Amino acid sequence: MLIAISFIIVAAIIYGLLYLKSRKVAFSKRVVLALVLGIILGLILNQFFSASERMLFSDWVGILGGIYVKLLQMIAMPLVFVCVVLAFTKVEIKTNVAKLGATIVGTLIGFAGFAGIIGIITGYFANIDGSGFTISKTALSTANELRDSYVAGGENALSLPQKIIAIFPSNPFYDLTGQRPSATLGVVIFALFLGVAFLKIKDRKPEAAGFFKQMMDSIYEIIMSVVRLFLSFAPYAVFTIMTTTVVNNDFSAVWKLAKFFVACYVAMAIVFAIQILIIALCGISPARYIKRAFSVLSFAFITASSAGSMAMNLEMQEDLNIPKGISSLSASFATSMGMCGCAGLYPGIIIAIVAQTQGINPLSPQFLLYAGFIIAMTSFGIAGTGGGGSVATIISLSALGLPVGLVGVFIAIEPLVDMGRTVVNLNGGVVASAVTCKVSGIDLSEKNSESIATENN
Template sequence: MNGTFYIIINITIMAVLIYILLYLRRKRVSFTVRVMLALICGIAFGAALQLIYGAGSQIVNSSNTWFDVIGTGYIRLLRMIVIPLIFISIVNAIISQDSKNLGKMAAQIIAILIITTAISAFVGAGVAKAFNLTSEGLVAGEKEQQAGLGLEQRLEDFQSKPIQQQLIEIIPINPFYAMTGQGSSATLSVVFFAAVVALAAIGIRKSKPEAAESFVNLINILHAIVMRMVTMVLRLTPYGVLALMTRFVSNSDFSEIARLIQFVIASYVALAIMFVIHMAILMVFGLNPISYVRKSAPVLMFAFSSRSSAGTLPLTINNQVRNLGVADGHANLAGSLGTSIGQNGCAGIYPAMLAVMIAPTVGINPMAPAFLIKLIIITALASFGIAGVGGGATFAALTVLSAMGLPVGLVGLLIAIEPLIDMGRTLLNVSGSMLAGVLSSKFMGELDTEIYNSRKIEEV
């Protein structure tokens, strides 16, 4: 039989799995259960495809191009609504917020994101040392060498633009270009422009009350429409997770993963420890971590399967408001800023682990207090300094290693296992964003604890 027949079989199996998920929805099985089931089925189906046809086979690749219609299509739908969601939600939140509290809210959210990233760096460094990870003995193949050369070039390009220039670029020359999502600082530029528009609307309340009221009404209408769009797209989450996990597992190079398995395990240990610290922080401030995990599970599972903090943003904001009782302003600002600032996994744990692995090769004791303190400070600052630059963990690692005077080639050596580690990092990043929203809302007395503590989970 030719390959087309097997591809049709694979597509049919995917269609059957989707039908099962649709059937469970009609039977009112909870959203969390359906997302979890989609995750498990995707892993099982992807593993079966690789075992039957082999990694990188034409049949698997051709099947995945069809599965991408669902998985990548879903991520594109989410990204389609990200910019409208950020702009309308930020404007709506600010015009509904006491302007005197706006600066305090933003400062608290940024502080929480930066502080948790500093803690993440300490955790990453400690776990790397506990596992005795080192870059010595890692051999670069052709792919890794090419990746390393590419990263060196990206580092040169990045260093040519000082941090002051990167911060200035957050202010958009053309806000409509920023709204296309194409600029390097698109997300933060949209947040900045939305804040300016909202403050201008607040400023005309006394001089032109009718115009201000009309604008508020327009924003309320647009906000209702955008949130309805979010709900429509979020209902597709189980099917997106199924397709994304199937593609990831079926394409994974398990031989490369096995070669670097110690680093993979150490990374997930560090990520797990930091997630537990998130839960401990909630407990310190009188919030039940079990409620947080139970209500945030679908969001975190999607973040894990999609590897996209920005793509997860609609789910992040929706979950904070509907299930965690976070005030709109805090949820929108924490979610939006969290896609670019203070990412605990990508900008905290990962670069710190690499620094500890490389340090001994250049004669530095990675556990020396001076080195650790410098590493934690640089990592925390870098998580904000590269806010407007795409590339996430890669740019964070390049920036930190360069600032510490360490070679950056190791980033290229780990290219084969990047996707696997990035799944856990993205989950932690999204958790950090939601944690910032919950805590800032709590600090300012705007957290609805009745919603947070309720056993009810609002379905989408």
């Protein structure tokens, strides 16, 4: 009887969330409300359910959350491929593309690995006991499928040079199925070669290049429409995932999730401060940058979309005297690779938590540096959409030979973490632009900016 009543309550809450959507209530507010309602309902049912009832409830209510995770996995690989190719087809600069591109990509990837190390250190000192979480059968099934998809038997025994070689695809179409442990990186490498090939024929064969660009633009719009459709299910998925997590774990699990949330934002604050320092060393004063970037960063935080913030980002970089060719290249790349929030510090924090459940000291130099390298390589192909952090974490954990089950637990609060991650993602693109300008000898100081404005007038 109690199980039946609980199902009715769940259905009523989901109906209420649908009603709020029909009333045009903001997406972020509905996600927060779903999170809170999930915690409250989970805590209440935890007090009344027996162990068998908890499992039965979790298996049925967890269907929606499990499907949501599956949908994100389904679209991840094609989205990564298209976004990386589009980073090349949207490039407007015509000279020194190789040099500028190498500097931008190197900065994005390198800083993502550095942010991952900061995440690991933060996750270690957060002192979150990952072994204390109880994972429902549905979540465990999803975790096992993820493990089977991303970790092949024997690959973890390869040496580091062999693992680097294994990253390169022998059959990119097979990698698009996601069946190989390094499938995502293989798809990214294939897309990079296509992008470079596009740039080579862009001027020699404009008709062919134009057709290819138009085709990729169309595919991107269709895939993004699918992504937006999937993300619209987030409030209901968050509610069911949080409810099933709490009903199986009681208040201590909620406290651990709260500690994880705080740890994420502490790591983001550290990374953000370092980003501002690098930008300052490149000639842009912190006060000037914050003044110019505040509205863009605020928009990125509210929308939790790196791609959606790109237009404002480009305008802001132009105000900072960053050449359009450099800013367009870095902003494009930053929405699909080297995302220091989604693919850097977030996986790092979870890696630290999971590693300790396996008796591994995440601060040991060998593990720390290797994990940083894996995170950097993984960051090649994480698109700027919701769920990217989970995909990056799954790949990184798999490459390190660690279990991925806890990722399903943290998905419940990922939309709230994603807002902060988007800010440092966007900031990472500005860092890449600033470093590229510094390497290219472009003066970004306020004095030079004022002199250019005077000449233009």
